[in-house]
Amino acid sequence: MSEFLQHLVNMLVLGGTYALLGIGLTLIFGIMNVVNFTHGVLYTFGAYMMFIVVQQLGMNFFLALPVAVVAGWALGAIIELTLLRPLRGSDIDTTMLVMIGAWIAMQSGALWIWGGVAKSVATPFPEAPLVIGPVSVSWLRLFVLAAAALLIVATYLLINRTKLGCAMRATFQDHDTASLMGVNVDLIYPSTFAIGSSLAAAAGALLGPVYVIFPQMGDLAAVKAFAIVILGGLGNITGAVIGGFILALAEELGAGYVSSGYRDAMGFLIIIAVLIARPTGLFARSERVG
Amino acid sequence: MISTIRHLSTAALAIGLLSSAAYAETIKIGVNEPLTGAFAASGTYVVNGAKIAAEEINAKGGILGKQIELVIEDNKSNPTEAAAVAEKLITRDKVPVMMGAWGSSLTLAVMPKLMEYETPMVVETSSSSKITTSGNPYIFRIAPPAPVEAAAFRQIVDKLELKKADFLVINNDWGRGTAEDFSRMFKEKGINVGLVETMDQGAQDMSAQLSKIKGSDSETLIVTTAVDQLTLIFKQAAALGLKKKIITTGGSQNPDQIIAQAGAAANGTMHLTTFLPWFPEKTPNPKATEYFIAEWKKRGFDFAGCTESFRGYDGIRTAAAAIEKAGKPEAAAIKTALWAIDVKGLNGDIVFKKSGPEGKESGQSQPNVYLIEISDGKVGMKSL
Numbered sequence: 001m002s003e004f005l006q007h008l009v010n011m012l013v014l015g016g017t018y019a020l021l022g023i024g025l026t027l028i029f030g031i032m033n034v035v036n037f038t039h040g041v042l043y044t045f046g047a048y049m050m051f052i053v054v055q056q057l058g059m060n061f062f063l064a065l066p067v068a069v070v071a072g073w074a075l076g077a078i079i080e081l082t083l084l085r086p087l088r089g090s091d092i093d094t095t096m097l098v099m100i101g102a103w104i105a106m107q108s109g110a111l112w113i114w115g116g117v118a119k120s121v122a123t124p125f126p127e128a129p130l131v132i133g134p135v136s137v138s139w140l141r142l143f144v145l146a147a148a149a150l151l152i153v154a155t156y157l158l159i160n161r162t163k164l165g166c167a168m169r170a171t172f173q174d175h176d177t178a179s180l181m182g183v184n185v186d187l188i189y190p191s192t193f194a195i196g197s198s199l200a201a202a203a204g205a206l207l208g209p210v211y212v213i214f215p216q217m218g219d220l221a222a223v224k225a226f227a228i229v230i231l232g233g234l235g236n237i238t239g240a241v242i243g244g245f246i247l248a249l250a251e252e253l254g255a256g257y258v259s260s261g262y263r264d265a266m267g268f269l270i271i272i273a274v275l276i277a278r279p280t281g282l283f284a285r286s287e288r289v290g
Numbered sequence: 291m292i293s294t295i296r297h298l299s300t301a302a303l304a305i306g307l308l309s310s311a312a313y314a315e316t317i318k319i320g321v322n323e324p325l326t327g328a329f330a331a332s333g334t335y336v337v338n339g340a341k342i343a344a345e346e347i348n349a350k351g352g353i354l355g356k357q358i359e360l361v362i363e364d365n366k367s368n369p370t371e372a373a374a375v376a377e378k379l380i381t382r383d384k385v386p387v388m389m390g391a392w393g394s395s396l397t398l399a400v401m402p403k404l405m406e407y408e409t410p411m412v413v414e415t416s417s418s419s420k421i422t423t424s425g426n427p428y429i430f431r432i433a434p435p436a437p438v439e440a441a442a443f444r445q446i447v448d449k450l451e452l453k454k455a456d457f458l459v460i461n462n463d464w465g466r467g468t469a470e471d472f473s474r475m476f477k478e479k480g481i482n483v484g485l486v487e488t489m490d491q492g493a494q495d496m497s498a499q500l501s502k503i504k505g506s507d508s509e510t511l512i513v514t515t516a517v518d519q520l521t522l523i524f525k526q527a528a529a530l531g532l533k534k535k536i537i538t539t540g541g542s543q544n545p546d547q548i549i550a551q552a553g554a555a556a557n558g559t560m561h562l563t564t565f566l567p568w569f570p571e572k573t574p575n576p577k578a579t580e581y582f583i584a585e586w587k588k589r590g591f592d593f594a595g596c597t598e599s600f601r602g603y604d605g606i607r608t609a610a611a612a613i614e615k616a617g618k619p620e621a622a623a624i625k626t627a628l629w630a631i632d633v634k635g636l637n638g639d640i641v642f643k644k645s646g647p648e649g650k651e652s653g654q655s656q657p658n659v660y661l662i663e664i665s666d667g668k669v670g671m672k673s674l
Contacts, residue, residue: 003505006530010497116326116364117334118518120551127553129529138529211494212518216327220492255498261461261488263498 002134003256011245011252013141016148017207019244021221022228023155023237024199029226030235031172032192035092037099038079039200040222041106044215046072046201047208048110051119054209061124065147065205072201073194080193088189110215118212144206151202156237158195168192200225220264227271233281242283246270316359317352317619319344319609320379322390322400322411323602327367328491332516332542332598333392335591336414337362339599340389342585343606353614360606365391367491369399376403376411386621387412387612389605394418394463397429404428410612410625414605415598417540418467422645422652430628430653432604432640436464436471439539439562442659444475446672450560454482455510456503456534458496460519461488468514468539484508489519496523500530510535517544517598524552524559538562545662545669546594553667560663560672565637567596568669574638574658582636604635628653 021043028036049068053059059067083102087095125139159165170178171188179185204218211217228247232239247267254266274282321340324333340360348357361383365372372391379385380403388411391397397416404411405426413421413431417439422431434442455476459465465488473483484506487499500523503511511534513523520543527536541564548556566572570579582603586596609624611631616623633640635657642653661672 003501006501006504007498010501014495014497111326115334116330118331120521127528127555129531131531136529136531138525141529211522214326214330216492217494252498252501256502259488260499260502261490263493264490 005133005135007252007256009135009137011248013137013145014252015245015248016145016152017203017244018224018228018248019152019241020148020199020203020206021225022232022240022244023152024196024203025222025225026229026232026235026237026240027155027159027196027199028193029229030233030240031168032189032196033092033172034084034193035096035099036196037096037103037222038106039196039225040218040220041103041110042072042075042197042200042218043204043207043221044107044110044213044218045075046204047213047217048114048119048204049201050121050205050208051114051213054121055119061122061209065202068205069198069202072204073198075201076194076197077190079197080190084193085189107215107218114215116215118214120212121209123209140210144210147206148203151199152237152241155195155199159237164191224267227267230281231271231274233283236281236283239281239283243281246282316357317354317613318359318361318383318385319606319613320376320383320385320388320390321360321362321602321606322365322372322375322379322388322396323362324367324392324396325362325364328518329367329392329516331518331544331595332415333364333367335544335595335598336392336602336605338589338591338595339582339586339602339604340606341602342582342589342599343603343610346585347607347610353610354617354619358606358610358613361385365396367393367396369395372396373399373403376400377407380407380409385409386619387609387624389414389602389609392416394421394467397421398463401426401429407621408625409621410628412605412608412628414601415542416464418463419471420463420467422654423647424652425647425650426652427650428625428652430608430642430655432608432635432655432657433541433601434564434657434659435654436468436539438656439468439541439659440471440475443472443539443562443661444479446661447476447479447481450510450535450537452476452481452510452535454484454508455512456485456487456506456508457483458487458489458499458503458511458513458515458523460491460515462491464540465514469512472512472539482508489515491515491519493519494522495526497526497530500527500532503534504530504532508534510537513538514540516540516542517547517594521548521551524548524555528552528555536560541565541659542598544594544597545664547592549664549667549669550594556664557667558663558665560661563597563660563662564657565597565600566660566662566671567593567600568662569671572671573636575634575636578634579636600636604633604637604640608633608635608640 046068053064129136129138167183228243232243250266255263363375365375392415394416410428419435457469536559539562543561573579612627615627637657640655644651645654
């Protein structure tokens, strides 16, 4: 029983960060309909920002987090303005190829700048974990969970309760009508991409110190983010959050009770099952395509 | 017209090749190591050690009157890439001998290429027993195979009073091979084997495996993986409150890095290593060890990397000694010469003995294995 409780706590901590990765991508992939292959690189970028600010500039850990988020936001805006804007209106395959190119170029850039050897970031949290009965968890991971929850709620409110969120949803539902209603669509595209990117960078900044930082760290993260988005339904923020926790649960229990060798396969088995049973994802309403 | 162009270009190519051969002033040694991906830290250390050997040899006038040149390629910690890199080094760079490829799965992927192009390779790190028992006569290994490690460990298990051990190993030829060889030895010694958990080579979160191990009734945990994953395991085990005797194998632990990154969590852990940079006087060739450590520090490299980098240093010296003995930089002659060399390695004399099926034996040297213990953030030696 105590082992099961520990697995559940692990799942909560892991699920929070998966959810953060998922909502960033669901904004871009689900709402903007851009298959964003740079999501993983933006995650890596956020982690390296932590490394630069904390380890190289010697600044405060908590100050470094917003720096990483803002840097991710700016990089996302740049990607949208330079790569996606000229391609607006072109088909999804063209955009996808350009994004794959951007992914490879940026990952190679990270390798060129920082090298292939993993870096780690020192944190201000105590080494001794928090122990409650049979369950223990590190303070750093608790902080990551809290920060992720905060960002998830903020994003949800931004999309569903603010004027900007309303304009974003309107723009990607019907570009022309939104424009006629006075929405500055030229601003909405980069804003949405930048917000999604800043969430990826935030996830990287939070998880970089938990793990180690290296140029390819985003690859597996991106694959998982795509899985979460498909699981939860395209463009559905609540779905992405729940999808993140389901993936974490599948990995924890799969590794704990089935086979640790297939840990990363567990999540994908669930996705295959979901795609067979509910191709639109668990939480998406069916939509008209024609 | 087209055929003329083709002839001309063939001629030009031929002239180019001939002239590059005629004017070649260096002897090339191929280096196939993981410089990116899961084993980037280890591969980079090995390459840095290799460079020290090349500089030392060249400063003394090179071999056969020529300077040696390392052609270093990144296999990305990926077996497919490792095989491609080997092919590139042999066919394009025309290296007569190689060193590589760090991981057992990487080396195993390269091995068919060695047969295909009849080029020998010095294996500096890989420990899977399959490498020297599968009948590949182009393999010359200077690292201890897992059964040798298990045999060395066997002599001390009584003193450690092990009763039941779990395993947490990397899910590849290295990790699974180690779990098998150590389990066999444990069973012979009457030690029970509990859980055998695996982790993907790129995995960063081992909390699920560690939670399961935390709940088992074993008092000992044997861990096999490289340093990046090890430091994560120590941190995550501490966060989960895992209180078991942890012993690591494989010689890629870089204990100082574990102390630096895992802090108090590293205390009380034991590690099977293949080099003793902390106690040069206790190594088989103390003078060579002192020279290497001095050169390593002079270049500003992290001391923690010594336990890994010495293999690159020994590997290149092994290849260079064979080229010298062969008298010419040709693959077949080097392969024959490798059987006749005697290099003062940092972890024992490098003399190859036959291993594997008769008629197509691989070479295997007999390196030492040591058990060290971390206490109060310092490395101490456990006598074997």
